[in-house]
Amino acid sequence: MAQKTTRQQFFKGLWAENPVTRQLLGLCSVLAVSNAVINGVAMGLAVTFVLVFSALLVSLIRTIVPNQVRIASFIVIIASFVTIADRVLAAYFPQLSKAMGPYVPLIVVNCIILGRAEAFASKNKVWPSIIDALGMSGGYVLTLLLMGFIRELLGNRTVLGTQILGQWFEPWVVMLLPPGAFIMLGLIIAISNFIDFKIKERRKQP
Amino acid sequence: MNLLIIFISAVLINNFVFYYFLGLCPYLGVSRKIGPSISMGMAVTFVLSLTAVSSWMINHWILIPYGLDYLQIVSFILVIASLVQLVEMFIRKVSPPLYQAMGIYLPLITTNCVIMGLALLAALKNYNFLETVVFGVSAGIGFTLAIVLMAAIREQLELADVPRPLRGAAIALITAGIISLAFMGFSGIIK
Numbered sequence: 001m002a003q004k005t006t007r008q009q010f011f012k013g014l015w016a017e018n019p020v021t022r023q024l025l026g027l028c029s030v031l032a033v034s035n036a037v038i039n040g041v042a043m044g045l046a047v048t049f050v051l052v053f054s055a056l057l058v059s060l061i062r063t064i065v066p067n068q069v070r071i072a073s074f075i076v077i078i079a080s081f082v083t084i085a086d087r088v089l090a091a092y093f094p095q096l097s098k099a100m101g102p103y104v105p106l107i108v109v110n111c112i113i114l115g116r117a118e119a120f121a122s123k124n125k126v127w128p129s130i131i132d133a134l135g136m137s138g139g140y141v142l143t144l145l146l147m148g149f150i151r152e153l154l155g156n157r158t159v160l161g162t163q164i165l166g167q168w169f170e171p172w173v174v175m176l177l178p179p180g181a182f183i184m185l186g187l188i189i190a191i192s193n194f195i196d197f198k199i200k201e202r203r204k205q206p
Numbered sequence: 207m208n209l210l211i212i213f214i215s216a217v218l219i220n221n222f223v224f225y226y227f228l229g230l231c232p233y234l235g236v237s238r239k240i241g242p243s244i245s246m247g248m249a250v251t252f253v254l255s256l257t258a259v260s261s262w263m264i265n266h267w268i269l270i271p272y273g274l275d276y277l278q279i280v281s282f283i284l285v286i287a288s289l290v291q292l293v294e295m296f297i298r299k300v301s302p303p304l305y306q307a308m309g310i311y312l313p314l315i316t317t318n319c320v321i322m323g324l325a326l327l328a329a330l331k332n333y334n335f336l337e338t339v340v341f342g343v344s345a346g347i348g349f350t351l352a353i354v355l356m357a358a359i360r361e362q363l364e365l366a367d368v369p370r371p372l373r374g375a376a377i378a379l380i381t382a383g384i385i386s387l388a389f390m391g392f393s394g395i396i397k
Contacts (some may be wrong), residue, residue: 024375028319031227036292075287077281085277102326105279109322111231178224179390182383186376194371 006131013135019112019183020143021192026112029103030144031181037160040148042096044141046085046104048134051113054078055133058121074117075108082108115138147184151175210332211341216344222320224351224386226327229320233353234378243357246351251346253290253315254324258342260285261325262335268284290315297354305378320349 019025029047033039057077065073086104090097097104107113116136123130152158155175157165174180223229229250236246238348261282269275294312315321323343328338359381368377 024231027230028227028323031230058358072284072287075283076280079283083276083279086279102323102330105326106228106323107320108279108283158356174387177390178227179383179387181227182386186372186379186383189379190369190371190376192321192377193373197371 006128009131010126010135010138013132013137013139015139015192018137018139018143019115019136020140021189023112023115024108026140027113027185028104029110030140030147031178031185032103033100034144034147034151034184035155035176036099036152036182037100037145037148038096040141040144042093043100043103044137044144045111046082046089047107047112047140048137049085050078050081050107051116051137052130052133054113054117055082055121055129057127058117058124059124059129062122062126070122071114071118072073074114074122078113078117079108079189112136143188146188147181151180156181185189209337212337212340213344214395215349216341217348218389219395220267221348221352221389222323222345224382224389226323228323229318229346229349232315233349233382234317234375237353237356237378238360240354240357240361243353247350247353250315250318250320250349251343253286253293253312254342254346254349255339256293257286257325258328258338260289262328262338263312263331265329266335271369277324277338278329278336282322286321286325296359317396320345352385359385 013019017023020027020030026047029043034041054074054077058074061073082105086097089100089104103206116133120132126130149159152162153158154172157163157169157171172180175184210308220226223230223233232246237243238306246267254262264281264285265278269278269281274281294305297312324342328341331341333341356378360378363377372380
């Protein structure tokens, strides 16, 4: 892998290698908790916490752990951090924790985290691993918030519980339901592909 | 009666893919052709049933009696990972053709949220043993139904002229959304 600067390391997670729209990782949670912005914020924080700390720990122990058992040990590390996040959320924000149902524990099997641990943190030093984790979770949170914003606005006329659109706007209930999530994510991916094609075309003709 | 309700609800109404959004990675990844998607569905159904049994036993015989509920996440994931490994070895020894058909999908299943999701949901809903087993089997059938439907549509989509930015994942997700919309029609079956 070519050596990248810290900035490139961070920003690749936001756009070029965005875990949700480009790598299609962690879709379950993005679709499931994006029906309101507040859920998205909580989920984003939980994933960021787990991703950053597991990247830190995985990269610290990467030289000690034998190659054959590395996946198993990564999973145990991730599961421990997820348990911490889940318990903290259940203790301080019981309502939010209830609204998110099984999706916080499910961060364990979120492919973003194991994917980054395996592909990046297990091969790199601590500092780049943390930057990479921050970038990846940044990209994840960005997509999650965008989805939450659009779905809450169109489905409920509100953003973070405050009414934005007036009474004239007939809420699209379907946006709050599962089909709305699928279609919205499909459109977001299509739009980001479209922008990418445009950028490439512009680069071709100087 | 209760079991029948669990069955219908897990297959049609609260389908794991369309309602809980679980198992989307293999759902989008392996749904290009009907053949492999059937194998994937079989493999998932098989592991789901086994997981339902073993996670229930662990939860009710070990974790709850000793007040270790907070270890649920760690112990479920370890059980699932070792279970998948065991099943893989067993099938390879016993039936090579079956291994050919679903072998490559088995390791993928470990990190499949369907399996973990089933274990957690069954624990959350406080199902008894029989209910958990029915829940597991019907969740698997629901997943198979969803993935085969999707593969059938995607085979047709190959021939269609899809706009370039929509190709691949985007159109697949929108298709899933439309199927999900159709599945919502079932929600009136059970009150």
